[in-house]
Amino acid sequence: MIEPDMALAARLFEQLHALSFDGTGITRDTxxxxxxxxxALMADTAQRLGLEIRRDAALNLYLTLPGRHRDKPVVMTGSHLDSVPRGGNYDGAAGVVAGLAVLAGWIRDGAQPDRDVTVMGVRAEESAWFPVSYIGSTSAFGLLSPQALSSRRADTGRTLSEHIGELGGQPEAMARGEAALRPEAIDCFVELHIEQGPVLEGEGHALGVVTGICGSHRYRQAQVKGRYAHSGATPRTHRQDAVVALAALIERLQREWRDLEAAGHELTLTFGQVNTDARQADFSKVPGQVSFCVDMRSRSVDTLRLLDSLLLKTAGELEASHGVRFEWGPVSGSQPAVMDEALQQALRDAALASGVQPRLLPSGAGHDAATFSNRGIPTAMLFVRNANGSHNPDEAMDMDDFASGVRSLGRVLALRAGLAGPHNRSPI
Incomplete structure (x- = not known):
């Protein structure tokens, strides 16, 4: 097989770290x-490799090695380049680096694919910044809701439209639904990504082949409202304690989660933020208000609906028993996605050819691959194990594991793109 340029990959990770380190972790704000x-780093690298460079209205980046037959549907790979605040260096970026390492190896060896191969640097995958899922990839297909452009970034308070326009994008074109990608013009999309949980590390597998991507149902701005009162002068029977009501909701939903799992459902439930109002709450007050968020995920839409109904039913019961009111605010979320079986098998075969026994597993986290799959495009994901999870500064992907993943990705891209070597050598 044609070896990917792993020296280039190592340099890119070092440069990304230098450009993104915030003193604690990695911050590449959306x-x-x-x-x-x-x-800019990926575009500069592509220019030196001689790749074609294109950007769309949302500023997604497309780095293309031309094929012999440019009218054929393109083979695509890539991932996102943004991060959560104080995250790690590999989440998302590993997929773009992997694609460039594969193409650099082909270029070095003078091999040309039968059809175009494109590495996509996707914008705005991390919804920590804007309360919208998959901004970059949905925009590429002209699917972003015009209302999403009015959503505000968590730290700046400025709109998505303002941020995009300031960087030279075209929010007006996005609002009109102008598409840069057409499903029928894409042969497949294969995304390499670090695993963001402990499964591969815990079981001793370097690589994982993803079977499906969970969808989500989220309340980002929920509140429970009770009544502030004196902590010493108010008996238990006269309290409308927002903290106690929320604690009861969380405890009961944990029990519902266990029961659903026992019944065969696959899901996760997270109350990721819980805050009293610092301006009003006090050690000598019964808390009258708590803000919180809820994140529900599953590969099954029916499971998400069931869990949501249990959440709302339980909250209604607690309103009656605790004298409080739950307010849920806007709902956001994403659709589950199923990975293509033929591509899953191709990734398994490629991993085995690289000397690695992969594990099949679902992805609890969302990925841009879901957008491609839900447009009817054959889609697959390859996970590389990563110690310490993700969305934290302690991501610890081993470069040998990454090299195995990049080789496996390269084999599948070569197979789909019909790669031809300079002396009729087999590319895989």
């Missing part, structure tokens, strides 16, 4: 300076 620097 439609901000951090993400912009990462995109």
């Amino acid at each position: 439609y901000g300076a951090g993400e912009q620097r990462a995109h």
